[in-house]
Structures are given as C-alpha cells and as structure tokens.
Amino acid sequence: xxxxxxxxxKPPDPSAPAGADRARTGPPDPPEGxxxxxxxxxxxxxxxxxxxxxxxxxxxxxxxxxxxxxxxxATADVVVVAGPVDxxxxxxVTAFPAGRFYLVRTEEGGFLAVSRACTHLGCTVPWSSxxxxxxxPCHGSAFDLHGDVVNPPAPRALDLFxxxxxxxxxxxxxANVRRRRAFDPQQVTWA
Ligand code: FES
Numbered sequence: 796x797x798x799x800x801x802x803x804x805k806p807p808d809p810s811a812p813a814g815a816d817r818a819r820t821g822p823p824d825p826p827e828g829x830x831x832x833x834x835x836x837x838x839x840x841x842x843x844x845x846x847x848x849x850x851x852x853x854x855x856x857x858x859x860x861x862x863x864x865x866x867x868x869a870t871a872d873v874v875v876v877a878g879p880v881d882x883x884x885x886x887x888v889t890a891f892p893a894g895r896f897y898l899v900r901t902e903e904g905g906f907l908a909v910s911r912a913c914t915h916l917g918c919t920v921p922w923s924s925x926x927x928x929x930x931x932p933c934h935g936s937a938f939d940l941h942g943d944v945v946n947p948p949a950p951r952a953l954d955l956f957x958x959x960x961x962x963x964x965x966x967x968x969x970a971n972v973r974r975r976r977a978f979d980p981q982q983v984t985w986a
Contacts, residue, residue: 877965880986886940888922894969896956897922897929899940905983908967909942910954920953929953941978951976958984 875894883889883900890897890911899907909929913920918933928945929938937946942953952975957968963986975982 873968873970875967875969877967880960880963880965883965888924888940890922891967894956894967896967896969898958898965898967899942901940901983903983905985906958906960906965907941907983908956908958908969909938910956910972912954913949914944914951914953915949939978941982943978952978955982960984960986 875891875896877883877889877891877898883898883906885900885904886902887900888897889900892911894908895912896908896910899909901907911919911921913931913933913936915931915934915936918931920929920931920936920938922928923930926937927940929942931937931949934948935946936944936949938949938953939945942955944950944952955973955975957971957973959966959968965986
C-alpha cells in the first residue's frame with residue numbers, strides 16, 4: 796500500500812540519499828506576510844525605547860518650565876529700595892517687614908541691613924527704642940544697634956543683607972543673607 800503524503804508537506808524524494816530529509820532541521824519558516832519573530836521583537840523594543848525617550852523629554856520640558864529662572868529672581872522683589880540717604884537719621888532703626896530686615900543708620904552715619912531673625916532659634920526680634928537694643932521675646936537675647944549680641948543665648952550677631960547706595964538712594968539686596976560672628980566696622984556701608 797502506498798502512503799499518501801500529508802497535506803502541505805513535500806513528499807520525500809526517493810532519489811535523495813537516506814537521512815537527507817532528516818538533516819533539514821532548524822527554526823521553522825516564518826509565516827508568510829510578516830517579518831520573522833526576532834525582527835518583530837526588535838522593532839517592538841525599538842518603538843518602546845523611542846516612546847520612553849519621548850516621555851522623558853516631555854517630563855524634562857515641563858519640569859524645566861516650572862523652575863524659577865535666576866534672571867527672574869534677580870529682578871523680582873530681591874532688591875528693596877529703602878529710600879534717600881537723608882531719610883534716615885543717624886542712630887536710627889527703620890523696619891522693612893516685607894524685606895525681613897531693619898535698616899540701621901549708625902551713629903557715625905553708615906548703613907547696615909540687619910536681619911530680624913534671632914540667631915538663637917529664629918524668632919522675629921523687635922527693636923526697643925526705650926532700651927536702645929533689639930530684644931528677642933522668645934528667650935531674652937538682646938542685640939545692640941549693630942546687631943551684636945549683648946545678652947545670650949543667641950550665639951552670634953544678627954545676620955546682614957548687602958546694602959548698596961546708588962545716586963544717594965539706599966538699596967538692600969535681600970537675595971543672600973550673610974552670617975557673621977560679631978560686628979566688624981567693615982560691614983558698614985557709607986554714603
Ligand atoms: S529665639 Fe531669640 S533668644 Fe531664643
């Protein structure tokens with residue numbers, strides 16, 4: 796009886812040497828009409844990688860646009876124009892609550908911009924004109940006109956902001972606070 800070959804398979808060639816049919820083993824032929832599986836997997840991974848890069852770039856653009864620009868900060872509410880030099884009498888203290896500092900005009904006529912934050916634990920320190928000193932309401936630290944400690948527990952003098960005098964106008968840069976251990980005459984700005 797003659798065996799009929801299965802549908803779709805080539806009948807064995809009787810003239811071929813024995814074992815030739817068995818030697819043709821290996822990965823199955825790819826299905827018609829599409830790339831082989833390994834190529835499809837590669838294309839899928841490449842597509843995923845590109846999509847991931849696009850998402851990362853989008854996040855970066857959004858985060859970058861929300862970050863404050865140095866340029867913007869430098870021009871926005873950082874420099875406080877205190878006023879003309881003659882506005883401030885020698886040995887006077889003028890509060891600038893929005894700038895969080897006191898403008899001190901020393902007895903000799905120089906200027907200091909003293910932070911109102913106590914160097915002990917950060918309470919706001921009011922100026923007492925009766926006592927002629929800053930007195931912290933929290934733990935009793937006291938500071939003289941220059942912001943130097945005259946009564947502990949504050950460990951060091953009140954911080955300073957940079958003072959500039961341009962065209963006889965006093966300006967205070969509140970962008971950077973300068974820590975100091977004690978008062979030094981070189982900290983004073985002169986008109
Ligand atoms: S916070 Fe000013 S003395 Fe303690």
